[in-house]
Amino acid sequence: MDERCRAVAALIFAAESPLTLERLCAIFDCQRADLRPVVDRLLELYPVSQSGFYLAEIAGGYQFRTDPDLGHWLVKLSRDRPFRFSQAALETLAMVAYRQPVTRGEIEYLRGVDSGGVLKTLLDKGFLRILGKKDVPGRPLMYGTSKQFLEFFGLKDLNGLPTLKEFSALDPALDPGAEASPEFPLDIKSEHNSARNGI
Amino acid sequence: MDERCRAVAALIFAAESPLTLERLCAIFDCQRADLRPVVDRLLELYPVSQSGFYLAEIAGGYQFRTDPDLGHWLVKLSRDRPFRFSQAALETLAMVAYRQPVTRGEIEYLRGVDSGGVLKTLLDKGFLRILGKKDVPGRPLMYGTSKQFLEFFGLKDLNGLPTLKEFSALDPALDPGAEASPEFPLDIKSEHNSARNGI
């Protein structure tokens, strides 16, 4: 395979959506007639049901796809997938971890949204457990984190969680209490950081 | 290719992140010894610099990636500028990678500058993670690199890091001229070069 052929394969491979011949022509700055044979060659090289994935012509473009007959295996991939935290789940888990024992009402007060569904998911996944009922009217359940929570995050115990102070200490600008009055002018450092802001 | 081999290829191909042998074993409900040869076969079938993308061993798992020498074509796919590290970020990342678990104080001693901001950025970007608290007075947080760090630099594991140049401050034979050329472990350098030069 020559470099252009490899590059076309790589581009189709990495593209978010089916890559059209037009787009490829634009990238290589050449004519359709130049690239058509390259794509045809790739279509031959990656036929369906041969190697697990194939080059498909989809929506006017080209895309590598897994063989349709393997769908039942791929479904298993998503089923066995480790729990994916949504932002809502992460927020709720953080609330419970730092404020336990905490009730659903307290969580919803801080988050400002209904959190029943997320709490249930986290309970189901074993990250949370019910600690008891709070002795206030309505006797709401109190939530806390589980042993599995500690294992998942690699914590020996809850003291391993950084305190908010430790967290804020990473960036003086984060500390709501501290007005920006460092002892030394920080300009070099900040200029420095912003100058090198790739990260 | 038999169906299992095709299925393994398809699963690795479709997975969002490097697929470990453990997860493959769970999906096929079999032993590592059963699947190891399948994966080895695929590694042979998809070598680097042959067909535009290759099967790589990354962060303890397997993942298809585009050939590194085609990068200049692939950047054309997206409008975003490629990600760049600042010198401060790279140095800090290197220190954490080699000395983990390491505390902020240790990094700041090594770098001679306040490193809270850099650490926070690296944590935000997911290259670093908090490993826990050190069992010394003050219980400072300990940092280490994340899986994403390995994925980003294409490392199989931390052993893939280039070896640190040894030094001894008291060694009179220390050759200052050697400083400019850090030792690359041969395998990485050559794999790297061939990946870049190969067509």
Place this chain on the structure above:
Amino acid sequence: MSIAICLSNFDGPLDLLLHLIKTNEMDISDIQMVEITEQYLSVIEQMKQMDLDVAGEFLLMAATLIHIKSRMLLPAADELEAEEEDVDPRAELVRRLLEYQRYKDAALCLNQFPCVRREVFLRQYLEPDIAGPGTEDPVNVGIYQLAAAFHQLLNATRVEVVHEVVREQLSVADFIHKILDHLQGHAQRSLGDFFKGNASRQELVVTFLAMLELVKMRMLKISQSAEFQPVWLSLSVSEPGVDAGSLKEVGFGYG
């Protein structure tokens, strides 16, 4: 010698120092302190003249250099100090410079690896079989992300959280933790255990309040086999799982 140098090009004082040593082609293990110190100070001075702020770290290093230089200029030591003088005053600095150089090299080397979205690209398309129903953007999770999420939540509601201004000297929450810690790993402990030592009256009161709170939260069981027998305290949950700082006074109404 004037060197056009901008401090912001350097990662820190060690970086600047390394640069000076290299441009002077000095042996890193035999630094000419007088020369280097002079140059280092002149760079700092230039920065000041240009009205640029010089970070404390650079000033600290300047002081260190001057100190080392002066120690090296001291006349030959008499016998008593001979032992101490055997140590090269530069040793620590050299060690740090070499160590720093080592990581600088490693960083350069690391940066030459093919990186994702720079040289290497990954497949971005998620097949429907994989994506599954209702996929939300996955979030990277770790201890840091957890702390960050909580920090953000608190910041978002800061106005309301600010109410808890008055701090008690003795916090019921703290004492709850003390009690839990005390009980950790014990099936039970006697009430007396918690009131030993020379605690102040106030501490005794708060300890007792904390116990009542724990009972109210159903985390603590109190039992007594018969009247006038020892009172026993035990955890009613296997692992209390309460983190310091997680309990807020305001929640107990003692604030």
